[in-house]
Amino acid sequence: MPNTQQLEDFVSQVRRDIVRQVHKVNSGHPGGSLGCAEFISVLYQEMMDRKEGFDMDGNGEDLFFLSNGHISPVFYSVLARSGYFPIEELNTFRLINSRLQGHPTTHEGLPGVRIASGSLGQGLSVAIGAANTKKINGDKHLVYSLHGDGELQEGQNWEAIMYAAAKKVDNLIATVDRNHQQIDGCTDDVLPMGDITAKFEAFGWDVLEIKDGNNISEVIKGLEEAKSRTGKGKPVAVIMTTVMGHGVDFMMHTHKWHGVAPNDEQLEKALAQNPETLGDY
Amino acid sequence: MKKYTNTGSKDTRSGFGDGLTELGKNNPNVVALCADLTGSLKMGDFQKNHPERFFQVGIAEANMMGIAAGMTIGGKIPFTGTFANFSTGRVYDQIRQSIAYSDKNVKICASHAGLTLGEDGATHQILEDIGLMKMLPGMTVINTCDYNQTKAATIAIAEHHGPVYLRFGRPKVANFTPEDQKFEIGKAVLLNEGKDVTIIATGHLVWEALQAAEELEEKGISAEVINIHTIKPLDEAAILASIGKTGCVVTAEEHNFLGGLGESVARTLVQNHPAPQEFVATMDTFGESGTPEQLMEKYGLNAAAIVKASEKVIKRK
Numbered sequence: 001m002p003n004t005q006q007l008e009d010f011v012s013q014v015r016r017d018i019v020r021q022v023h024k025v026n027s028g029h030p031g032g033s034l035g036c037a038e039f040i041s042v043l044y045q046e047m048m049d050r051k052e053g054f055d056m057d058g059n060g061e062d063l064f065f066l067s068n069g070h071i072s073p074v075f076y077s078v079l080a081r082s083g084y085f086p087i088e089e090l091n092t093f094r095l096i097n098s099r100l101q102g103h104p105t106t107h108e109g110l111p112g113v114r115i116a117s118g119s120l121g122q123g124l125s126v127a128i129g130a131a132n133t134k135k136i137n138g139d140k141h142l143v144y145s146l147h148g149d150g151e152l153q154e155g156q157n158w159e160a161i162m163y164a165a166a167k168k169v170d171n172l173i174a175t176v177d178r179n180h181q182q183i184d185g186c187t188d189d190v191l192p193m194g195d196i197t198a199k200f201e202a203f204g205w206d207v208l209e210i211k212d213g214n215n216i217s218e219v220i221k222g223l224e225e226a227k228s229r230t231g232k233g234k235p236v237a238v239i240m241t242t243v244m245g246h247g248v249d250f251m252m253h254t255h256k257w258h259g260v261a262p263n264d265e266q267l268e269k270a271l272a273q274n275p276e277t278l279g280d281y
Numbered sequence: 282m283k284k285y286t287n288t289g290s291k292d293t294r295s296g297f298g299d300g301l302t303e304l305g306k307n308n309p310n311v312v313a314l315c316a317d318l319t320g321s322l323k324m325g326d327f328q329k330n331h332p333e334r335f336f337q338v339g340i341a342e343a344n345m346m347g348i349a350a351g352m353t354i355g356g357k358i359p360f361t362g363t364f365a366n367f368s369t370g371r372v373y374d375q376i377r378q379s380i381a382y383s384d385k386n387v388k389i390c391a392s393h394a395g396l397t398l399g400e401d402g403a404t405h406q407i408l409e410d411i412g413l414m415k416m417l418p419g420m421t422v423i424n425t426c427d428y429n430q431t432k433a434a435t436i437a438i439a440e441h442h443g444p445v446y447l448r449f450g451r452p453k454v455a456n457f458t459p460e461d462q463k464f465e466i467g468k469a470v471l472l473n474e475g476k477d478v479t480i481i482a483t484g485h486l487v488w489e490a491l492q493a494a495e496e497l498e499e500k501g502i503s504a505e506v507i508n509i510h511t512i513k514p515l516d517e518a519a520i521l522a523s524i525g526k527t528g529c530v531v532t533a534e535e536h537n538f539l540g541g542l543g544e545s546v547a548r549t550l551v552q553n554h555p556a557p558q559e560f561v562a563t564m565d566t567f568g569e570s571g572t573p574e575q576l577m578e579k580y581g582l583n584a585a586a587i588v589k590a591s592e593k594v595i596k597r598k
Binding site (some may be wrong): 063119124126131136139162163 | 312334338341343344347348350351352353354356357359377378379382383385
């Protein structure tokens, strides 16, 4: 298992991968990707029990579903650097004939991806389904999922949240990226969602919070705690506060970099703030 | 003409339910999900026999489709059950992204399709579902005609890898196809050979097509009758072979003429062998309340309508 410094180095490289991917094609979603760099890196490098290679069924290993598929740059970077496909393939992000589609898909056969996502609000149901199958199969491994906070405005989530508690889907850890931003602005301006923690609790989930989702130690501590609460009759939700655009100073604390790529000069600034640690692709 | 006997009217949804019961016994990977319509879909036996493989999701079809997609990961074969309206239009994007685009092995089983749902009226009588489903890349679309065929199809689709839309209905209708039939996805069934006109029917209209062919025979018209249970992939070879012989066609379906079987046949003809065609279908309209028989009469979906369309299309040759 990597130590904290190794994880810091990993995340720094992932941030470089994110901004370089979106810069090259002048499209994609850097803001949410940067904000979740610690979380997804910690999941794949530290938390998940994963098998070598990739098969769709994923029996005998932990699974992860990315519901907010637009943060594909961070997902692709972590998958590549966790051995699912060649790191050089990050060069093909959003290009024609690429396996790295704008939003993740199984359609082009990219290893590591088990469901298409992008149209929001569908990933929690899928994660519940995979968790159901693990139970039927007697597979004790866990299912993790990640959701944007704005994504919770989609009604299907609340069907799924109700179901998971009612049916005691307790082999599932669903994390909400609480960055308070969505495309049109601050979530509180677009459609205030109130107390998300209280809502999950009211639906019968076991909820814990990670106050700083951009702090690796806190993410590890929070996810360890979440893991310890599985298997106790309740699905586990992690409400994780992050800063959209984290790690690139001019992209932080604003929704403006939700879906905008940096220009050449901005790229240089962003890279200067995130040292090359594991080698650029 | 070849005689077909109704061995006792039964609802096609019971064919689905009984097929599912058999799958429950024989295929441990089959799981079933239902959105609060277990009785209507005849899924009660499966639920009783295999509670660990049955998932009641409540009135939440979008969630059901997502859960079904997720359950394929790890090797299960989910069968979802609800009305056709709630199996398609209500959850189109969930099916599109999480099932079709993701190539998930989900069987979307849809009852109460079309006008024959009856008194509940247009909110529940979907006449657009075949079109919605056939437009999705990779989706197999099946509309069965009687109890025996629905049971056989239910069992057959479990062996087919990939997303399937299986459409059936509510009322008791003639049961006339063989009990021991082998259901071949994508294969047309030639029910009667004829030379003057080809009648291509699907679902509840297949029995009506046979009645129409008998009436036409009395009028001295020889009608070829083809049962198309699989609308996608369409058995184009069988269709072209028949129309090559008869020179004209009537398509018959309990569905909007826009987007249904008729349009698939028309496209096949235009690309390969243009020929006159008449459509027995609903004409870009919603349904309404009434008994199934009243509705099929009012909207022109019965043997009499097929006879009329056949006479018309023959004149256009």
